[in-house]
Amino acid sequence: AQSVSQHNHHVILSEAASLELGCNYSYGGTVNLFWYVQYPGQHLQLLLKYFSGDPLVKGIKGFEAEFIKSKFSFNLRKPSVQWSDTAEYFCAVNLSNTGFQKLVFGTGTRLLVSP
C-alpha cells in the first residue's frame, strides 16, 4: 500500500538556522508530491507541489523541495528559518493514475523555531 513517512516528528531550531525535513514515500509509479503547512490554529495551506519537470521546486515563504526519484524522497528545505515558521508540516503524495485525487499524508513534523 502507498505510504508516506516523515521521520522527524519534532524539530527545534533557532532563528536563522537551516531546515531540512525528510519525506519518503513508497510507490513505484508516477506520483504528485505536496508539502502542506498548518500554522497554529489555522488551516492547512499548500507550501509547494511537484507534478513534473524540474525536480527542484520553489514554494512560498522561501521554502523549496527536491524530488529525488531514485530515493523516493521529497525533502523540504529552507536556508534560514524564522520564528513565524513555527508550524506543523505535512508531506503528501497523490497517485497520478488513479483518476481521482486521493492524497496520502505523512504523520507530520512539528517545527518550533525559537527567537
Add this chain to the structure above:
Amino acid sequence: DTAVSQTPKYLVTQMGNDKSIKCEQNLGHDTMYWYKQDSKKFLKIMFSYNNKELIINETVPNRFSPKSPDKAHLNLHINSLELGDSAVYFCASSQDSASGIEQYFGPGTRLTVT
C-alpha cells in the same frame, strides 16, 4: 471571504449521540473531501464527492454518512458516536477530481466524544 468553512469549530458530545458537521466552499470547486486527523496528527481521507456524487469512500464505518446537497456543500453525519471518533475533521475542496490539483482545507472541527 473564507474559502472553505466548517461548522461547528468545536463539538463535545456523549457516546451514543448523533451529530453533524457542515462544510461549505465558495470557490466554485467541483470536488469536496472529508479527512480525519487523529490524536497523533495522522491525516486520512474518508470521503470524496465530485459534483455531488460519491467517488471515494475509504473503509469508514457505516455510522459515518456524508451528504452533498449541492456542489458547494458536503456535510458529515455521524450516528452512535464512539470514543474513537474523537478527532479533528477537516473538509477540503479542489477544482476537480483530477490528480494533482491543489486542495483547499477548512479550519477543522474538533470533535470530542465523552
